[in-house]
Amino acid sequence: xxxxxxxxxxxxxxxxxxxxxxxxxxxxxxxxxxxxxxxxxxxxxxxxxxxxxxxxxxxxxxxxxxxxxxxxxxxxxxxxxxxxxxxxxxxxxxxxxxxxxxxxxxxxxxxxxxxxxxxxxxxxxxxxxxxxxxxxxxxxxxxxxxxxxxxxxxxxxxxxxxxxxxxxxxxxxxxxxxxxxxxxxxxxxxxxxxxxxxxxxxxxxxxxxxxxxxxxxxxxxxxxxxxxxxxxxxxxxxxxxxxxxxxxxxxxxxxxxxxxxxxxxxxxxxxxxxxxxx
Amino acid sequence: xxxxxxxxxxxxxxxxxxxxxxxxxxxxxxxxxxxxxxxxxxxxxxxxxxxxxxxxxxxxxxxxxxxxxxxxxxxxxxxxxxxxxxxxxxxxxxxxxxxxxxxxxxxxxxxxxxxxxxxxxxxxxxxxxxxxxxxxxxxxxxxxxxxxxxxxxxxxxxxxxxxxxxxxxxxxxxxxxxxxxxxxxxxxxxxxxxxxxxxxxxxxxxxxxxxxxxxxxxxxxxxxxxxxxxxxxxxxxxxxxxx
Numbered sequence: 001x002x003x004x005x006x007x008x009x010x011x012x013x014x015x016x017x018x019x020x021x022x023x024x025x026x027x028x029x030x031x032x033x034x035x036x037x038x039x040x041x042x043x044x045x046x047x048x049x050x051x052x053x054x055x056x057x058x059x060x061x062x063x064x065x066x067x068x069x070x071x072x073x074x075x076x077x078x079x080x081x082x083x084x085x086x087x088x089x090x091x092x093x094x095x096x097x098x099x100x101x102x103x104x105x106x107x108x109x110x111x112x113x114x115x116x117x118x119x120x121x122x123x124x125x126x127x128x129x130x131x132x133x134x135x136x137x138x139x140x141x142x143x144x145x146x147x148x149x150x151x152x153x154x155x156x157x158x159x160x161x162x163x164x165x166x167x168x169x170x171x172x173x174x175x176x177x178x179x180x181x182x183x184x185x186x187x188x189x190x191x192x193x194x195x196x197x198x199x200x201x202x203x204x205x206x207x208x209x210x211x212x213x214x215x216x217x218x219x220x221x222x223x224x225x226x227x228x229x230x231x232x233x234x235x236x237x238x239x240x241x242x243x244x245x246x247x248x249x250x251x252x253x254x255x256x257x258x259x260x261x262x263x264x265x266x267x268x269x270x271x272x273x274x275x276x277x278x
Numbered sequence: 279x280x281x282x283x284x285x286x287x288x289x290x291x292x293x294x295x296x297x298x299x300x301x302x303x304x305x306x307x308x309x310x311x312x313x314x315x316x317x318x319x320x321x322x323x324x325x326x327x328x329x330x331x332x333x334x335x336x337x338x339x340x341x342x343x344x345x346x347x348x349x350x351x352x353x354x355x356x357x358x359x360x361x362x363x364x365x366x367x368x369x370x371x372x373x374x375x376x377x378x379x380x381x382x383x384x385x386x387x388x389x390x391x392x393x394x395x396x397x398x399x400x401x402x403x404x405x406x407x408x409x410x411x412x413x414x415x416x417x418x419x420x421x422x423x424x425x426x427x428x429x430x431x432x433x434x435x436x437x438x439x440x441x442x443x444x445x446x447x448x449x450x451x452x453x454x455x456x457x458x459x460x461x462x463x464x465x466x467x468x469x470x471x472x473x474x475x476x477x478x479x480x481x482x483x484x485x486x487x488x489x490x491x492x493x494x495x496x497x498x499x500x501x502x503x504x505x506x507x508x509x510x511x512x513x514x515x516x517x518x519x520x521x
Contacts (some may be wrong), residue, residue: 116372
């Protein structure tokens with residue numbers, strides 16, 4: 001290392017013109033740097049949220065915890081109350097969602113690559129959909145947020161600190177709900193949705209067990225444990241996702257209503273959604 | 279049937295071990311060239327590769343271009359100008375991770391002398407110039423091994439620009455840094471963007487132990503120095519084929 005340093009020092013003095021070009025004596029440099037910084041600030045949330053008149057609400061939880069059902073119901077309720085709602089979920093970016101789909105289908109992807117592709121998908125949606133919606137005063141309901149991405153990558157052995165620092169640039173939600181269900185319940189609900197358990201739901205890439213049920217339970221247990229830790233650390237509101245849908249929904253409405261100052265929390269789903277009402 | 283709890287704990291333990299590898303978990307060596315476009319780095323790495331191959335060393339060359347996995351997304355993003363500084367950075371980080379996990383690290387583990395045309399410092403310089411926070415960028419690539427030697431080819435901005443523009447007149451949108459709004463003229467934008475990138479590189483000479491190479495010196499002279507440095511830092515006989 002010291003040898004390297006010496007060599008570096010030897011050549012250090014040579015290209016004077018390089019240095020002047022870099023330092024840009026006419027002040028053009030500071031202008032361009034400011035522009036670059038401004039550009040990032042346009043896309044990215046700063047800690048100053050005053051320009052965001054909307055509200056970001058996140059539902060987190062394992063597979064089969066009822067997030068999507070609750071989001072559908074909450075959307076209808078909030079819209080009936082006169083709030084404009086935008087939803088988001090993972091793997092929905094125009095930029096990269098399809099590519100993640102095909103990677104998952106091939107199962108040839110490595111863990112850092114997958115984590116970073118999900119991060120790309122997340123920030124593409126954040127900068128191009130969520131922030132504009134929040135600026136225009138909408139309620140954004142997120143079916144999963146970057147917490148899921150941290151949890152999934154963490155059980156695959158990526159460092160927590162590494163993952164959290166990637167999402168340092170993301171916008172923290174106004175409200176985060178964690179729908180907590182046991183893996184056995186997740187399994188039953190997922191099986192009702194589709195007739196077979198998928199490779200990824202069972203965390204098959206982790207080689208936890210050759211038995212698909214065991215693999216599913218082990219994987220979902222690991223995921224849930226990570227979620228519980230995150231929920232504690234970040235102060236999520238944990239709800240018992242095993243309760244009937246209408247009970248969970250009433251709880252969510254109560255808390256969201258109190259946050260937004262909505263007085264009337266009574267709600268009955270329309271004909272279109274009544275099948276969700278159990 | 280094993281109880282889930284046991285499986286989980288065992289799995290968590292292996293994962294923990296895997297997450298924190300020893301400082302140098304490989305027998306190979308990594309030589310990197312860095313510098314802005316037109317600094318002469320690729321030519322020099324090519325000559326180094328020739329020397330090592332003819333000498334009978336186990337050598338592998340890798341460069342920073344899109345891996346097939348991430349290619350279509352990168353192309354879509356670039357073609358339609360969809361990328362922000364953050365997503366530009368992340369999509370390239372995913373691309374790098376794919377190449378790192380499937381190519382660079384396995385090659386290092388199997389005892390190759392890996393020659394890389396651009397490495398993580400390219401992201402620090404280029405994405406930093408785009409305005410991404412330096413600490414955030416450093417974290418993104420924190421898992422990547424530190425090279426045995428990093429050559430930094432430094433040429434005056436005017437020289438580098440002249441070299442690029444004489445060979446390839448059409449500049450691409452992101453390549454020219456047009457997304458930063460530095461100028462509506464691609465050449466002017468490119469020049470400014472390269473200047474910002476160059477400034478970032480210059481800041482890393484000390485912090486990242488770059489071996490500084492004056493890109494204006496004759497090719498042959500630079501190559502001689504490169505070979506001397508490589509020979510001085512890496513025990514080349516370890517990489518002889520058939521030993």
